[in-house]
Amino acid sequence: MFIGTLIIDLFIPESNSLKYRRQVVKSVKDKIKRNFNVGVAEDDTDKWQRARIFVVGVNGSKSCLERVFSSVEKMITGFRNVEVIDTSREFF
Numbered sequence: 001m002f003i004g005t006l007i008i009d010l011f012i013p014e015s016n017s018l019k020y021r022r023q024v025v026k027s028v029k030d031k032i033k034r035n036f037n038v039g040v041a042e043d044d045t046d047k048w049q050r051a052r053i054f055v056v057g058v059n060g061s062k063s064c065l066e067r068v069f070s071s072v073e074k075m076i077t078g079f080r081n082v083e084v085i086d087t088s089r090e091f092f
Contacts, residue, residue, distance in 0.1 A: 001058065001059075001060055002058070002059055002060070002061065002062045002065055002091055002092070003056070003057070003058050003091070003092045004056070004057050004058075004059075004062070004065035004066075004068075004069060004089065004090070004091045004092075005054060005055070005056050005089065005090045005091075006054070006055040006056075006057075006069045006072060006073070006087065006088075006089050007052065007053075007054055007055075007087065007088045007089075008052070008053045008054075008055070008072075008073070008076060008084060008086075008087050009050070009051075009052050009084070009085040009086040009087070010025070010028070010050065010051040010052070010053065010076075010082045010083065010084060010085065011049055011050060011082070011083040011084075011085050012024050012025075012048075012049050012050070012051060012081065012082050012083075013049060013081075013083065014081055015048045015049045016048065017048060018046070018048055020048075021047075021048055021049070021051060024051075024081055024082060025042055025051045025053065028053065028076060028079060028082060029042060029053065031075065032053075032055060032072055032075070032076075035075065036055075036057075036068055036071065036072060037057070037068075038055050038056060038057040038068065038072070039055070039056040039057070040053060040054070040055055040056075041053070041054045041056075042054070050085075051082075055069065055072055057069070062091055065091065066089075069089055073087055
């Protein structure tokens with residue numbers, strides 16, 4: 001059994017308030033939850049244009065988790081109002 005974590009740092013260039021940032025991040029989180037069988041959480045920050053999202057998955061196959069995380073990353077890069085700054089993965 002493998003547990004995988006994916007950490008995604010986002011930049012939201014059009015954000016001019018925390019309210020707008022929360023709206024964008026909620027949209028990203030909801031789409032991840034809807035399309036993949038993973039847990040999603042946000043690291044709360046007071047920066048208007050930055051966000052960090054945590055994605056957690058459990059599977060019997062590490063390669064399956066890697067494919068899911070790659071799909072999540074690919075989907076997020078398709079959003080027009082966010083830019084991916086950095087990603088990191090860990091498996092236990």
